[in-house]
Amino acid sequence: MRVQIPLIITFVVGIALIVAIFVPHDPFHRMNEDFSVYFDLIAVFAFILGGGNLLKIHGNRISRRGRDWKYSVVTVVGFLAMLVVGAFKIGGPPGLTGDVTADGSWFKFMYDSIFVSCQATMFSLLAFFVASASYRAFRAKTKEATLLLVAAFIILIGRTPLGHYLTGWLPQPLQFLHIPNLSNWILSIPNMAGQRAIMIGIALGIISTSLKLILGIERSYLGGESK
Amino acid sequence: MAEGKRDIVDILKAIDRRIIFLLIALAVILPLVFHLVFSVHSSPIVEAIFDKIESLPPGSKVILSFDYGPSTVPENQPMAEAVARHVLHKDLKLYMMAVWATGPPQTEVLIANVIETDFPEKVYGEDWINLGYKAGNQGLINAILLDLKGMYTTDIHGTSIDEFEMMKDVDNLTDMSLILCIGSGFPGMREWVQFAGDPGDIPVAGGVTAVEAPLLYPYYPRQLLGLMGGLQGAAEYEAALVTKYPQYKASSEQAIQLMGPQTVAHLVIIAFVVVGNIAFFAERRRDRRRKA
Numbered sequence: 001m002r003v004q005i006p007l008i009i010t011f012v013v014g015i016a017l018i019v020a021i022f023v024p025h026d027p028f029h030r031m032n033e034d035f036s037v038y039f040d041l042i043a044v045f046a047f048i049l050g051g052g053n054l055l056k057i058h059g060n061r062i063s064r065r066g067r068d069w070k071y072s073v074v075t076v077v078g079f080l081a082m083l084v085v086g087a088f089k090i091g092g093p094p095g096l097t098g099d100v101t102a103d104g105s106w107f108k109f110m111y112d113s114i115f116v117s118c119q120a121t122m123f124s125l126l127a128f129f130v131a132s133a134s135y136r137a138f139r140a141k142t143k144e145a146t147l148l149l150v151a152a153f154i155i156l157i158g159r160t161p162l163g164h165y166l167t168g169w170l171p172q173p174l175q176f177l178h179i180p181n182l183s184n185w186i187l188s189i190p191n192m193a194g195q196r197a198i199m200i201g202i203a204l205g206i207i208s209t210s211l212k213l214i215l216g217i218e219r220s221y222l223g224g225e226s227k
Numbered sequence: 228m229a230e231g232k233r234d235i236v237d238i239l240k241a242i243d244r245r246i247i248f249l250l251i252a253l254a255v256i257l258p259l260v261f262h263l264v265f266s267v268h269s270s271p272i273v274e275a276i277f278d279k280i281e282s283l284p285p286g287s288k289v290i291l292s293f294d295y296g297p298s299t300v301p302e303n304q305p306m307a308e309a310v311a312r313h314v315l316h317k318d319l320k321l322y323m324m325a326v327w328a329t330g331p332p333q334t335e336v337l338i339a340n341v342i343e344t345d346f347p348e349k350v351y352g353e354d355w356i357n358l359g360y361k362a363g364n365q366g367l368i369n370a371i372l373l374d375l376k377g378m379y380t381t382d383i384h385g386t387s388i389d390e391f392e393m394m395k396d397v398d399n400l401t402d403m404s405l406i407l408c409i410g411s412g413f414p415g416m417r418e419w420v421q422f423a424g425d426p427g428d429i430p431v432a433g434g435v436t437a438v439e440a441p442l443l444y445p446y447y448p449r450q451l452l453g454l455m456g457g458l459q460g461a462a463e464y465e466a467a468l469v470t471k472y473p474q475y476k477a478s479s480e481q482a483i484q485l486m487g488p489q490t491v492a493h494l495v496i497i498a499f500v501v502v503g504n505i506a507f508f509a510e511r512r513r514d515r516r517r518k519a
Binding site: 032033036037039040043044046047097099101111112115116119120122123127128130131132134135136138139140141149152153156157159160161162164165180184187188191192195196199 | 252270369445486492497502503507
């Protein structure tokens with residue numbers, strides 16, 4: 001029963017949601033709406049699960065003095081500090097109904113002074129690493145690599161005002177060589193074709209996996225082995 | 228002579244990464260210090276959003292979702308502020324929400340920079356509203372497509388949604404004339420297209436980071452009305468807005484001003500790639516000569 005009941009639930013819900021897409025009338029239409037709300041309710045519980053999981057993994061690493069355990073201490077302390085100042089609304093307007101992000105609250109202070117700065121710093125560092133990696137790895141070793149290199153140059157220049165300055169003087173019949181136009185062409189034609197191929201491939205994979213779940217072929221989500 | 232040539236090749240081949248970091252830092256700092264500003268021209272994919280907002284009659288409802296965090300603020304915030312300024316200028320109703328937990332603080336920044344500065348006469352609950360963040364990712368989008376008031380029973384401040392004038396004739400997303408998503412990942416623009424725009428037949432547009440923009444071209448133009456890609460996309464929207472409404476020149480040129488550092492940084496990256504390739508071909512030629 002521990003296996004059959006979840007399989008039956010998955011089958012019934014999966015079939016009902018597929019039917020709801022193709023038959024937009026009650027009761028299927030209503031079911032689609034209800035299941036969306038259930039999904040949102042479950043998503044809220046995912047926060048608790050995620051928090052518990054984070055504490056468990058990093059707690060284990062700290063207790064075992066595993067690799068880079070000192071970083072786990074920072075993670076756990078940061079997580080608990082934000083959780084406590086947010087949950088108990090330390091500082092700012094008093095009471096449970098007070099705004100946790102109001103001026104003067106510790107949560108807002110920590111968010112603005114630590115979280116925002118850390119995120120901005122991490123993202124900014126990308127520019128340095130992209131430049132260094134491009135210099136080391138972007139080589140015209142083959143025809144394909146050369147094509148990629150030329151496309152990258154056109155996009156890099158075309159996505160700045162420089163493209164207009166460099167080729168804006170071209171006469172109308174040669175406007176297709178205007179760098180911003182070339183950049184748009186690369187994004188709209190070859191890029192789009194490649195992206196569509198990837199998307200269709202992923203969609204087919206999702207359909208296949210979903211069917212395996214609905215039909216009970218894939219059972220790893222139950223905690224056991226797939227048949 | 229041969230020794231000297233080999234030395235140059237070796238030097239070009241292995242430039243210390245600290246030199247690269249220093250030049251990138253200078254490429255960003257110097258244009259900021261010397262206020263290097265380029266004129267920006269808008270492209271058709273950005274103009275499509277501008278034209279859509281221009282074409283909406285006063286009172287039309289526009290939802291603006293803040294689906295990004297502090298890391299991508301330099302790219303995303305100018306987009307959000309430019310479209311919000313345009314929406315409010317056209318007397319459209321602005322509904323702000325977030326599918327990302329880090330979205331609401333950015334909404335507060337927009338309120339301070341745009342609404343309180345340029346549109347102090349606009350009334351909360353009549354002209355604009357802040358619905359805040361709700362968990363659920365694409366599930367939330369799917370749910371509000373069918374029942375917005377069921378998911379958003381209060382605004383961000385906890386006031387009942389029924390107390391607001393602009394919420395009285397809103398039941399779900401299909402009451403919106405346009406969905407604007409400013410995003411930087413999952414959930415974001417793709418989910419708005421898949422779970423709201425397409426099934427609800429609602430126009431979707433917006434802006435994303437430069438790295439995400441190429442992934443969204445398959446949806447343009449049928450499922451995605453227009454797209455601002457990265458800082459350049461934001462600058463193009465600002466250029467279109469300032470050209471039509473010069474009164475916003477002082478307040479709506481954030482992205483245009485940041486295009487100076489971005490342009491110089493791109494040039495530095497191109498220069499390093501060229502240098503790397505010169506070294507690569509010179510080394511290959513030198514090795515062939517040695518073998519011969």
